[in-house]
Amino acid sequence: MKNVLLVGAPNSGKSALFNRLTGLQHKVANYPGITIDVGSGALRSDPRAQVWDFPGTYSLNAISGEEELAIDALRSALADERPAVVAMVLDATRLEKGLTYCLQVAREAARSKKPFLVLLNMMDILEHNKLVLDLDGLRASLGVPVLPVSARTGDGVEAAEVALVSASATQSPWADTPDALIEGSAQQIADRFVPQGELLVRRQAKIDNWLLGTASGGVAFVVIMTLFFQAIFTWSAPLMDGVEAFILGLGAWLVPLVPEGIFADFFEDAVFGGLGAFLVFVPQIFVLTLIIGALEDSGYLARAALICHRPLSYFGLSGKSFVPLLSGVACAIPAIYAARTMSSRQERLMTYVAIPLMPCSARLPVYALLITVLIPDTTAFGGLVGWQGLVMSGIYFFGIVSALIVAAVASRLGESESRKQAFILELPAYRTPNVWPIIHASVNRAGHFIQKAGSIIFTVTVVVWFLGYFPNGGEDLSASWLATLGIWIQPIFEPLGLDWRYGVAILASFLAREVFVGTLGTIFGIENADDDPAPLAERITESGLTAASGAALVVFFTIALQCVSTVALLARESKSTGFAMRLLLSYLVLAWIAAFAVHGLVSLF
Amino acid sequence: MSLWSLSVGASASVSSVASDSGNVAAQRLIDIGFRKGQTVSCLLQPGFGAPRVFALGNATYSLDKETADLVILTDDRPS
Numbered sequence: 001m002k003n004v005l006l007v008g009a010p011n012s013g014k015s016a017l018f019n020r021l022t023g024l025q026h027k028v029a030n031y032p033g034i035t036i037d038v039g040s041g042a043l044r045s046d047p048r049a050q051v052w053d054f055p056g057t058y059s060l061n062a063i064s065g066e067e068e069l070a071i072d073a074l075r076s077a078l079a080d081e082r083p084a085v086v087a088m089v090l091d092a093t094r095l096e097k098g099l100t101y102c103l104q105v106a107r108e109a110a111r112s113k114k115p116f117l118v119l120l121n122m123m124d125i126l127e128h129n130k131l132v133l134d135l136d137g138l139r140a141s142l143g144v145p146v147l148p149v150s151a152r153t154g155d156g157v158e159a160a161e162v163a164l165v166s167a168s169a170t171q172s173p174w175a176d177t178p179d180a181l182i183e184g185s186a187q188q189i190a191d192r193f194v195p196q197g198e199l200l201v202r203r204q205a206k207i208d209n210w211l212l213g214t215a216s217g218g219v220a221f222v223v224i225m226t227l228f229f230q231a232i233f234t235w236s237a238p239l240m241d242g243v244e245a246f247i248l249g250l251g252a253w254l255v256p257l258v259p260e261g262i263f264a265d266f267f268e269d270a271v272f273g274g275l276g277a278f279l280v281f282v283p284q285i286f287v288l289t290l291i292i293g294a295l296e297d298s299g300y301l302a303r304a305a306l307i308c309h310r311p312l313s314y315f316g317l318s319g320k321s322f323v324p325l326l327s328g329v330a331c332a333i334p335a336i337y338a339a340r341t342m343s344s345r346q347e348r349l350m351t352y353v354a355i356p357l358m359p360c361s362a363r364l365p366v367y368a369l370l371i372t373v374l375i376p377d378t379t380a381f382g383g384l385v386g387w388q389g390l391v392m393s394g395i396y397f398f399g400i401v402s403a404l405i406v407a408a409v410a411s412r413l414g415e416s417e418s419r420k421q422a423f424i425l426e427l428p429a430y431r432t433p434n435v436w437p438i439i440h441a442s443v444n445r446a447g448h449f450i451q452k453a454g455s456i457i458f459t460v461t462v463v464v465w466f467l468g469y470f471p472n473g474g475e476d477l478s479a480s481w482l483a484t485l486g487i488w489i490q491p492i493f494e495p496l497g498l499d500w501r502y503g504v505a506i507l508a509s510f511l512a513r514e515v516f517v518g519t520l521g522t523i524f525g526i527e528n529a530d531d532d533p534a535p536l537a538e539r540i541t542e543s544g545l546t547a548a549s550g551a552a553l554v555v556f557f558t559i560a561l562q563c564v565s566t567v568a569l570l571a572r573e574s575k576s577t578g579f580a581m582r583l584l585l586s587y588l589v590l591a592w593i594a595a596f597a598v599h600g601l602v603s604l605f
Numbered sequence: 606m607s608l609w610s611l612s613v614g615a616s617a618s619v620s621s622v623a624s625d626s627g628n629v630a631a632q633r634l635i636d637i638g639f640r641k642g643q644t645v646s647c648l649l650q651p652g653f654g655a656p657r658v659f660a661l662g663n664a665t666y667s668l669d670k671e672t673a674d675l676v677i678l679t680d681d682r683p684s
Binding site: 101195209309313 | 634635636637640648649652655658660663664665666667668669
């Protein structure tokens, strides 16, 4: 089998070309011996050849941990003895930005005796703007084959496929060229061959004047982000309802077929109850990935990062952290996925630190219940503002501020790279998003979520169900092993004025935060507490939950990272189980300390 | 003067990039084409201290102040 190593600068259209070459048969794989995602897929015209899509970078001189991994991946692929051809994708409209990297890789390929060729992408844009590039001259100067292609229209792709399969190593002029000469040569080639296309820049600048202008840019930003949120919450809602209805329907149809008893209970509670609660988020992840993909492909995401960079940099974050943090208000799972667009590992880790504190929608039922218990349903300011709504806003604000403060502290305690990260962002040209690759990527992402996070969530679901079901066959939760565990951990929550019942509900909420309400409902003997928390709130009030303990619970839930799917995904995406576990423990300890402080403070009044 | 000082619509030549050893940002600027003799122009200065937008060849880049200050320009080119 022959390997095709596809490399190039960011925004050179490399991934679009990869999809053309593989016919969208993209899958994410770990390249042998490394820990970074490299896309791979069989070449459409010759499935015996495997195309590897390496992360885009501007040079073999890495400036971040992430780039270092990408370059190591390329170097190990070049060192691999299996036959391979290196294809450098250059953006024909912005030739100068990829030439240094091109010559560096040409040199490494020559040293590894691997054939090297250039795929000159985006030729359609040059032609559309009547710009000319001397291909023969460029071929002669580079000393390697140069094939004009357009990933967007497909022009030239067939010829490129033939060249990739038949390429063989030839004498390269770059094999012994030192770095300093490579930089000089790249500049000379750029000066001679870069199309004089100020027209392209001017056209882009006109749109940027609007979208990045001090006033108009702010308005556009707010409008686009409002639509973004509307899409996450509103567009995905019918899909989420559909998934929920499907799972409920499937459960209602299948559970009666299972003999009554433990198996029926297991299918009903653990499989359809537990997994159903997790699968409901899949449409939201699909919609989020779809919209972020469209924003990214249109060129706007880079502009949004620019607008937010300055305010977020005060908190050790970057402008690129904005979309993940915003997504975190809906759910931490898609937010963690959204952080993949960030090139720096350090910036991404700081964003991961902040995401769990963003007030996600799973916290909403918990806050709603506790507010109903603690805050009277009265209004202020002549009936204009309800106290309960005001407190809810305050809790959300507290979550967001906590996220920023913790990120600020963590970045100052962490590696210096996170604080000194340079902001160099290429602003891609505006264009109409490519619909099918974005849909394909969104389906992939949703499928990946089900496959990876689902297995962990299912395991924990079974364990919690097992502890809650035995030894009395699910008859009495208060006599279950879960309750025994709750009583065992009671000393932890006693200083907050909370008894074992809340301990059990908190334990169960590690599955998903909203499980807290349902579990308390079961313990207090209230059915369907998830749908209507009012009777449960009344029972909790009667049971004597003090204002101090209620406030402590709110603070605990605002900070604690008791969401197994978030922890599992953090471990996967950060490629460090240790990082995820440290975050889990740190937020639990911090949550407890803050809750204890608030309990003490409120008790004074 | 540094690249950050360039006013909107003005162009100038790159004189040097302050590439003290270990400055990865300077290295990256050189990699993407901020080299001696290259013409760079300022396209936009968004408000509130946000990173500015510069054109280099056919590409546009957004740089924050600390990074743009690494690029030293010659003053002899009319804007």
